[in-house]
Amino acid sequence: MTSLVWLRHDLRIHDNPALYNAAELAQGVVAVYIHCDAYVRLHTIAPAQLDFVRRHLLIMAGELASLNIPLLVFRVKETSEIAPALLRIAQRLQAGYCYFNAEYPLNELNRDHAVNQLLRANGILVKRCHDRCIVPPGMIRNGQGEPYKIFTAFKKKWLHTVMPLTLKPLPAPARQAALATVQPAARDEIDQLFAGHELHELSAFWPAGEQEAYRRLDLFIEQSLSHYQDQRDFPAIEGTSGLSPYFAVGSLSPRQAITAVLAYIRGEWEGGNAGANCWLGELIWREFYQHVVVDYPQVCKRKAMQPHTEAFPWRYDKTLFTAWCEGKTGIPIVDAAMRQLNATGWMHNRLRMVVAMFLTKNCQIDWRWGEDYFMSQLIDGDFAANNGGWQWSASTGTDAAPYFRIFNPVSQSERFDPNGEFIRKWVPELAHLPNKHIHNPPALDNYPRPIVDLAASRKDTIARFAQLLPVKP
Numbered sequence: 001m002t003s004l005v006w007l008r009h010d011l012r013i014h015d016n017p018a019l020y021n022a023a024e025l026a027q028g029v030v031a032v033y034i035h036c037d038a039y040v041r042l043h044t045i046a047p048a049q050l051d052f053v054r055r056h057l058l059i060m061a062g063e064l065a066s067l068n069i070p071l072l073v074f075r076v077k078e079t080s081e082i083a084p085a086l087l088r089i090a091q092r093l094q095a096g097y098c099y100f101n102a103e104y105p106l107n108e109l110n111r112d113h114a115v116n117q118l119l120r121a122n123g124i125l126v127k128r129c130h131d132r133c134i135v136p137p138g139m140i141r142n143g144q145g146e147p148y149k150i151f152t153a154f155k156k157k158w159l160h161t162v163m164p165l166t167l168k169p170l171p172a173p174a175r176q177a178a179l180a181t182v183q184p185a186a187r188d189e190i191d192q193l194f195a196g197h198e199l200h201e202l203s204a205f206w207p208a209g210e211q212e213a214y215r216r217l218d219l220f221i222e223q224s225l226s227h228y229q230d231q232r233d234f235p236a237i238e239g240t241s242g243l244s245p246y247f248a249v250g251s252l253s254p255r256q257a258i259t260a261v262l263a264y265i266r267g268e269w270e271g272g273n274a275g276a277n278c279w280l281g282e283l284i285w286r287e288f289y290q291h292v293v294v295d296y297p298q299v300c301k302r303k304a305m306q307p308h309t310e311a312f313p314w315r316y317d318k319t320l321f322t323a324w325c326e327g328k329t330g331i332p333i334v335d336a337a338m339r340q341l342n343a344t345g346w347m348h349n350r351l352r353m354v355v356a357m358f359l360t361k362n363c364q365i366d367w368r369w370g371e372d373y374f375m376s377q378l379i380d381g382d383f384a385a386n387n388g389g390w391q392w393s394a395s396t397g398t399d400a401a402p403y404f405r406i407f408n409p410v411s412q413s414e415r416f417d418p419n420g421e422f423i424r425k426w427v428p429e430l431a432h433l434p435n436k437h438i439h440n441p442p443a444l445d446n447y448p449r450p451i452v453d454l455a456a457s458r459k460d461t462i463a464r465f466a467q468l469l470p471v472k473p
């Protein structure tokens with residue numbers, strides 16, 4: 001009996017439970033990728049990520065073909081067309097099963113629910129596997145059986161749950177007997193999926209494919225992991241892994257990353273390698289936000305996690321916002337970071353926090369505008385991590401930064417880019433300035449003055465937050 005494997009953000013052959021389990025069970029596996037125009041529009045998927053997906057599909061089609069697993073691709077306009085499209089494919093191939101790996105934000109859950117109902121009603125069994133997190137959402141609970149709101153407590157429970165497990169990534173699926181009747185998608189068909197969408201080809205920064213993800217993971221572990229805790233906050237240093245785009249499209253799984261780290265530190269969870277502990281902590285942050293979207297689905301409906309913060313009088317000033325988007329705020333570190341984002345589809349984590357706090361706390365612009373703009377540019381755009389990061393920065397989220405602790409972007413710049421190297425790279429009009437002026441330059445002909453007064457806006461935001469009263473449940 002043939003099985004379909006519906007690929008989404010899990011574009012890899014190894015450690016892919018849906019693909020592996022389908023191949024174990026079936027006599028004949030067909031992989032399907034469905035591009036949905038409405039999904040791209042609703043989620044403001046970045047042209048950089050769309051192109052990254054396209055390049056992954058081209059590579060994966062060849063890898064799957066070598067296992068006699070044809071990759072078929074389809075394009076639909078609306079999300080509601082996905083379930084009928086899958087049913088048609090399954091019926092044409094006389095498939096008895098449809099496998100996929102779970103995705104957790106609300107729209108994705110609803111989409112998968114619709115697929116499950118329609119396929120089951122037509123006698124096709126749906127198998128939902130978990131690959132996006134080590135511990136699937138819903139399984140980390142406190143003593144009262146409730147989800148955690150605070151990261152440190154979540155992390156403790158997560159470690160307690162995972163440490164006894166033997167983590168072993170799955171191998172590639174078994175090679176199948178050839179399915180003579182199914183023609184895999186040609187390269188042109190894959191390219192055509194994206195016709196009419198803007199694509200941003202960034203292969204010079206981000207080559208595609210799971211082999212590239214492993215190469216980066218190995219290099220990072222060998223060269224940077226042990227210093228991670230000391231170097232990760234300095235944007236001029238390549239001190240972080242740069243793996244987020246690969247996690248986002250699923251060419252690397254968290255299990256593969258964690259097992260590689262554990263092999264390096266000889267299985268000593270929380271042992272003597274401070275860099276490894278710190279990096280594991282970041283992977284747990286990643287899981288935390290995946291759990292948050294399931295446990296607090298209001299965050300998927302453009303709502304603040306803390307309802308009382310909805311009363312904050314956010315501003316909708318397009319002039320300030322455009323200056324921020326374009327990296328023309330007159331605050332060098334903010335401008336350098338935004339220009340890095342616009343050019344490379346990626347931004348350093350420290351700077352994501354700095355620019356998000358600047359937008360929400362100094363410009364007082366609604367965090368949802370920033371969230372959307374990030375998604376429209378990020379090659380690693382991931383709803384859960386992005387929403388979590390924005391709500392943290394805006395002090396509206398779970399375990400958010402307290403509203404009175406507002407980063408001063410100039411002090412952050414002095415601390416984390418002390419010689420102005422990062423600023424000089426991305427804001428060349430300031431390159432000639434000495435270190436003492438580069439973080440807060442004097443008036444110049446070719447560089448704007450700050451678009452907001454940092455001290456006054458900070459004071460005003462704290463005062464406005466202080467007036468918000470928590471809503472009683």
Ligand SMILES: Cc1cc2nc3c(=O)[nH]c(=O)nc-3n(C[C@H](O)[C@H](O)[C@H](O)COP(=O)(O)OP(=O)(O)OC[C@H]3O[C@@H](n4cnc5c(N)ncnc54)[C@H](O)[C@@H]3O)c2cc1C
Nearest residue numbers: 240241242243244282286349352380381382385386389390
């Ligand atoms: C406002 C804001 C928006 C963000 N949007 C995204 C997003 O859309 N997609 C995304 O993957 N990350 C997002 N992050 C988290 C973080 O900035 C990036 O994951 C990180 O910069 C990626 O670089 P790296 O792979 O070198 O990270 P490393 O430092 O090497 O960390 C390893 C991995 O851990 C995960 N991770 C690290 N920090 C975080 C974090 N704070 N929250 C969740 N996961 C984390 C990522 O998967 C990352 O690849 C956002 C953070 C903020 C503050």
